[in-house]
Amino acid sequence: MLDIPFLVRVHVDALIAAQNDMGVCDAIERNAPVGKPAAMSAPHLPKVAGIDSAVPNSTHTAHSLPSLPTPPGAVLQDRLAGWVSDLTTLHELTERLARTGTLDTALHELLRAGAALVGARRGMVVLEPVADPQRADCFDADHGPAFTKGLGLSHAELGHIETVPRLATAYGRILDGRRPGGLPGPATSPEAVAQPDLLADESLDPLHRDVVVRLGYAASYTQPLASEAAGTLGAAVWMYDEPATPVERQRHLVGLYMRYATEHLARLLELEHARETVATVAEELLPSRLPRVPGVQLAARHRTGPQGGGDWYDALPLPEGALGLAVGSVSGSGPSALAAMGRLRASLRAYAVMEGEDPVAVLSDLELLLRLTEPARTATALFAYAEPAVGKIVLAGAGHTPPLLISEHRTEFVETSLSAPLGMLACWEAPSVEISPEPGETVLLYTDGLLRRTGDPMDRAFARLHAAAASVPRTARQDPAAIADHVLRTVLPDGLDRDGTGEDVVLLAARFD
Incomplete structure (x- = not known):
């Protein structure tokens, strides 16, 4: 990770001999009195009759010893200590960067x-990854467009900098030099650009000069984000308040750091690209839109974890104005879990059309299918057969969390029968439960990912969910989407509801008129 430009050999014998030669002189200088008046250090004559001891001595004194030159060993020691300090600092900074996710x-x-x-x-970084580092003319939109981030700069100040023509900036010349239409000639490894005094540069673009004056910086140093393996991903610019430029030692250290940072950012870009792909596949496997059934309003929220889990939901119109509602979770994560989730959801839709009025039969068929086709996998599921016209819901669950009833007068969990998950028993069957939601009440179905993302034990997570549902504002209880959003924000505060922060989360809210 770190490359040292040259090696240092210290001859121990010569170093010890030089230190021994200087030892006495160093001891004399080190033990010399400091801060005492000359009269106190001068020799005192004894008081003898007829002789005044205050009479000054002769001005003739012995010559002082000449100062000896610094031994070469001390110079090497200082230089070696400086390198060790630099490498320690570089190690600490790269360790901090490696911990970012x-x-x-x-x-x-x-x-x-x-x-x-x-x-x-102050500073800013512009990230513009390419698809293939071996080809300078190949850009990949899937890796993301230009991404700009500032340090000590507001969004408005970054906007001012972006008004400067790209080729008038050092980072623009670095990035445009690798693509067609940029600098002439083949793409080469970019080099750092130091601009020690921008206002004194007569070739500075007028718009660039205006931005420099407006933002109040006088010099800049631009370092490419490039490595042999990852190519050129972007560039970083640091700005000085006064005319200045980093010394050779600083340039060398920041160059080593930026090469490591390029490799780390390349890995993060690949990870972000994989997460986006998994999230896209998961969304495509879920309903593209919710059905419109008279007497009920629907809303759903789905958050995909970093590796892509198997949580899913479904809402299916059934004959005679009925509605099938389902949520579930497949064990595992990644593409295999997504594929299993898609197969399970499709199978449940088929069983719901054939015998949806009997949720126990639907889940029994699903249990048999899972044991025969994927014996090593388990899943949880909850299926509800709703008849909005008569205000009745019949539901059954297989190892799944109980739904919530939310209204102005009550907030309570539905008492469902206990059952093992699908694929856990040789013969699965649990009695169904019938509930009658009143007009204006909302039935909230959810997966256990909502509870697990809290990081609390299950009993406390259930209590947090109940409190969040009970605290829905009165004005929001008429809208199932507002209810789902409030519960999600309250149960998972501080950004835990965002994508990529944990397990999958699914909420399906059905409000009955």
Whole structure:
């Protein structure tokens, strides 16, 4: 990870001999009195009759010893100590960067560490990844468009910088030099660009000069985000309040750091691309829209975990104005879990059309199918057969969490029979439960990912969910989407409801008129 430009050999014998030669002199200088008046250090004559001891001595004194040159061993020691300090600092900064798990946090850490290495206060990074590092003319929109992040710069100030023509900026010349229409000639490895005094540069673009004056910086140092394996992913710019430029030692350290940061960012980009692909596949396997059935309003919320889990939901119109509602979760994560979830959901839809009025029969058929086709996998499911015209719901669950009834007068869990998950028993059958929601009440179905993302024990997670449902504002109880959003934000505060922060989460809310 770190490359040292040259090696240092210290001859121990010569170093010890030089230190021994200087030992006495160093001891004399080290033990010399400091801060005492000359009169106190001068020799005192004894008081003898007829002789005044205050009479000054002769001005003739012995010559002082000449100062000896610094031994070469001390110079090597100082230099070696400086290298060790630099490498320690570089190790600490790369360790901090390695602990980042998202692009946003990694770019912030990169800007902060780079500013400390070059001695700047503000900076910005522009990320423009390419699809194939071996081809400078190949850009991949799936890896994301240009991504800009600032350190000590507001969004408005970043906007001012982006008004400057790209080729008038150092980072623009670095990035455009790899694509057609940029700088002439084949793409080469970009180099850092130091601009020690921008206002004194007569070739500076007028718009660039205006931005420099407006933002109040006088110098900049631009370092490419490039490595041999990842190619050029972007560039970072650090800005100085006064004319300045980093010294050679600082340039070398920040160059080493940026090469490591490029490799780390390339891995994060691949991870983000994989997460987006998994999330897209998961969304395609779920209903593209919810059906419109008289007497009931529907709303759903789905959050995909970082690896893509198997949580799903469904709402299916059935004959005679009935409605089938289902939620479930397949064990495992990744593409295999997504594929199993798609097969399970499709099978449940078929069974619901044939015998949806009997939820126990639907889940029994699903249990048999899972044991025969995927004996190593388990799943939980809850299926409800709703008749909005008569205000009745018949439901059955297989190892799934109980639904919630939410209204202005009550908030309570539906008491369902206990059952093992699908695939856990040789013969599965549990009695169904019938409930009669009153007009204006909402039935909330959800998966256990909502509870697990809280990080609390299950009993406390259930209590948190009940409290969130009970605290839905009166004005929001008429809208199932508002109810689902309030519950999601309340149960999972501080961004835990965002994609990529844990297990899958599914909420399906049905409000009966």
